[in-house]
Amino acid sequence: MKGHKITMLGTGLIGNFYTMTLHSQRGKDRVQTIYSRSEERAKKFASDWGIPKWETDMEKAVNDPETSVVIIGLPNNLHKEAITLAAKAGKAILCTKPLARSAREAKEILDIVEKAAVFAGYLEDLVYTPKTLKAIKSVQNGALGKVTWTRSREAHPGPHSDWFWNSEVSGGGAIVDMGCHCIEIGRNFIGKDILPVEVMCWADTLVKPINAEDNAVGLVKYATGAVSQFEVSWSYRGGMDLRDEVAGVEGTIRLDHFLRTGFELFTAVGEDGYVAEKAESETGWLFPVGDEAHALGYNHMFTDMFDAIDKGTAPMETFYDGYVVNAIMDACYKSAKTKKWEPVELEDWRGRTDVTSGIDMVEYDADHYLIKTEKLPDGRDKVILKNKNTGEISQKVTG
Numbered sequence: 001m002k003g004h005k006i007t008m009l010g011t012g013l014i015g016n017f018y019t020m021t022l023h024s025q026r027g028k029d030r031v032q033t034i035y036s037r038s039e040e041r042a043k044k045f046a047s048d049w050g051i052p053k054w055e056t057d058m059e060k061a062v063n064d065p066e067t068s069v070v071i072i073g074l075p076n077n078l079h080k081e082a083i084t085l086a087a088k089a090g091k092a093i094l095c096t097k098p099l100a101r102s103a104r105e106a107k108e109i110l111d112i113v114e115k116a117a118v119f120a121g122y123l124e125d126l127v128y129t130p131k132t133l134k135a136i137k138s139v140q141n142g143a144l145g146k147v148t149w150t151r152s153r154e155a156h157p158g159p160h161s162d163w164f165w166n167s168e169v170s171g172g173g174a175i176v177d178m179g180c181h182c183i184e185i186g187r188n189f190i191g192k193d194i195l196p197v198e199v200m201c202w203a204d205t206l207v208k209p210i211n212a213e214d215n216a217v218g219l220v221k222y223a224t225g226a227v228s229q230f231e232v233s234w235s236y237r238g239g240m241d242l243r244d245e246v247a248g249v250e251g252t253i254r255l256d257h258f259l260r261t262g263f264e265l266f267t268a269v270g271e272d273g274y275v276a277e278k279a280e281s282e283t284g285w286l287f288p289v290g291d292e293a294h295a296l297g298y299n300h301m302f303t304d305m306f307d308a309i310d311k312g313t314a315p316m317e318t319f320y321d322g323y324v325v326n327a328i329m330d331a332c333y334k335s336a337k338t339k340k341w342e343p344v345e346l347e348d349w350r351g352r353t354d355v356t357s358g359i360d361m362v363e364y365d366a367d368h369y370l371i372k373t374e375k376l377p378d379g380r381d382k383v384i385l386k387n388k389n390t391g392e393i394s395q396k397v398t399g
């Protein structure tokens with residue numbers, strides 16, 4: 001199968017990471033046309049990455065007859081405009097996170113691509129990290145039993161461009177920027193066909209002189225009863241903290257993607273400057289990342305996307321997922337204001353509707369349910385039981 005020729009929109013941080021990923025390791029899918037507002041930047045980016053064409057007109061870049069795929073790496077307020085142009089051109093569309101600034105805008109985007117019947121992949125890289133993919137498989141294989149809780153954390157000293165800090169352009173603060181990752185990671189562990197029912201969220205502006213939240217913590221409650229917790233911060237010092245945890249009835253997973261990957265380096269003098277994304281120092285104890293693009297999931301993400309385009313199937317992350325994430329974030333913003341649990345409003349739910357929450361009782365004997373067993377320090381075994389008829393809690397020690 002031949003590779004695809006791509007129009008890349010945006011020459012900022014993510015345009016750079018995406019192009020680096022696609023053009024590395026002898027990849028066959030190549031950026032053919034790069035779009036930037038500035039001619040100088042477009043030319044430099046094209047020359048850095050061996051890209052044949054550059055454009056300062058977005059429409060022309062999208063309509064390049066040589067490209068079949070459009071990748072969007074522009075600020076959040078431009079996603080809809082870029083998607084509309086690409087859908088009109090009948091091209092496959094890959095859009096970065098968040099899909100939109102609100103569920104309403106995300107739904108409009110979803111309708112546009114579904115009406116145009118074009119391929120639409122949601123570039124949620126953090127569910128594609130090698131560790132996360134393997135962890136999701138373990139959960140799906142039942143290694144953890146029923147999932148009860150997930151935790152996903154993304155925290156760093158704040159984004160690198162002005163537009164992120166302007167909530168009219170970006171759609172919000174740390175929640176819309178990073179909560180979108182955490183929420184989708186939680187959905188993947190709990191099951192994307194499980195309805196997110198309601199959310200409770202705290203969000204505040206603790207450090208930065210902006211209108212939006214620079215810190216937030218949220219709980220998303222799912223139809224199974226599972227709760228998915230996210231923590232985001234734009235004022236966390238010491239680098240980019242990316243961690244996930246999953247708890248199930250039969251097991252637990254802990255993941256650390258960035259600050260403690262097993263690679264720690266001390267240098268008194270430093271070297272060429274860049275250590276890892278959002279690293280705050282160049283000397284002392286440092287936490288480099290072996291292959292950032294790989295560790296952040298970009299390689300597996302594009303492999304899934306381009307394989308799906310070739311096969312005519314849906315990728316693991318679709319625009320519908322982006323829409324659900326936006327709906328959950330809308331509820332978070334509402335809850336942060338009302339200080340109450342707020343329902344997730346999904347006018348278009350495509351998952352299961354037959355899921356209920358509740359405890360799966362474990363039978364101990366004819367009269368009792370088992371609460372738990374424990375090996376005591378002196379070697380004896382203890383069981384804690386509940387009487388089925390009276391509800392009385394008791395314990396039994398053996399050995």
Ligand SMILES: NC(=O)c1ccc[n+]([C@@H]2O[C@H](COP(=O)([O-])OP(=O)(O)OC[C@H]3O[C@@H](n4cnc5c(N)ncnc54)[C@H](O)[C@@H]3O)[C@@H](O)[C@H]2O)c1
Nearest residue numbers: 010011012013014015037073074075076096097098125161
């Ligand atoms: N892990 C991830 O998936 C990830 C990481 C970072 C950013 N992003 C997303 O990628 C998108 C871009 O973020 P970024 O970090 O690359 O930002 P950035 O500021 O580094 O780059 C933005 C690009 O858009 C261009 N741009 C800005 N305003 C424009 C306008 N009005 N018209 C046309 N072009 C304009 C800039 O010149 C630049 O090329 C955002 O949606 C962001 O949320 C995703």
